[in-house]
Amino acid sequence: MSQQPAEGFEPISYQVVLPLSRLTLQMLAELIRAHRRQLRSRWRKAGPAGQALVVLAVLRDDPRLAHLGRGMGVSASTVRRWVLEAITLLAARATHLNRVLRRQATRGAQVVLVDGTLIRTRRRTGKANRANYNGKHKHHGLVVLAITDEDGRLLWVSAALPGKTPDITAARRLRIRQHLHDHGLTPAGDKGFHGWHKDVRTTGDCSVCEGPCEQVVLTPYKAEAKRPLTRGQQQANAAFSAMRCASG
Structure with a gap:
């Protein structure tokens, strides 16, 4: 069964600008990097900075996970897993x-x-x-x-x-x-x-x-x-x- 889009449409890519703090991106990337080091994770599709950027884009703009994941070369379930992982890391830093x-x-x-x-x-x-x-x-x-x-x-x-x-x-x-x-x-x-x-x-x-x-x-x-x-x-x-x- 063909997986090509109907009526000959082809996927397109475009750039999006979101108001995100560079310090926030760096902080989340460091959390992800430390978490991967603790898990001894050898390789992933995106680095800590790439995962942090995807997570912040989802939390800030709520795009469709399939669209965002396809631009990164991953599936929607992978993007969802990245987001849940980052939320858990951020929640652990919450002040009592x-x-x-x-x-x-x-x-x-x-x-x-x-x-x-x-x-x-x-x-x-x-x-x-x-x-x-x-x-x-x-x-x-x-x-x-x-x-x-x-x-x-x-x-x-x-x-x-x-x-x-x-x-x-x-x-x-x-x-x-x-x-x-x-x-x-x-x-x-x-x-x-x-x-x-x-x-x-x-x-x-x-x-x-x-x-x-x-x-x-x-x-x-x-x-x-x-x-x-x-x-x-x-x-x-x-x-x-x-x-x-x-x-x-």
Whole structure:
């Protein structure tokens, strides 16, 4: 049976430019090179730099693996194996949450920012289709929770969760608030985290209320015509204003 394309079409090649950091490429290539040395891998179709370039192209632009692999002279399954191998190496370098929070507490930080985002993916098949559909964004994807410092510098990113997971549910599953308060840090989030502080009723010294109170999660509040802000909501808004002034 002939494997030639229908109607006489021939494969073509073209150049693509992607905004990738050279330092990122070198870092990933060194990880792959060290991993191959540990496995005593004698020969592969592409070198560590070539595999790193293919992996970053897949992660950055999400092309068809068959098209990208054919340009490199390998199959789509080989490209998929390269990508999974590189993701495993990168995941092993991920910083642990408690280590990040301990470093922030040592430098005297009091507040960290917590927020979630949806990484859009293709539509899954089978039972995973419904779990990865996000009703808010009307798209399939995976949810990750991120923690930054007061200036917005990224400190930690969680593992991927199903796309239907709300931000507050992700924070509860990962016990983010408990980890933060164990290190004396107060989490600040958007309105999607309203009610987060009501999960656990423990008392302690609060930097916002300047006395014993429940564990605090700072979230901004907007006053309504028939329902003015409570004292706790006013204190939360004041803390947000002070934080913006300090970071600005």
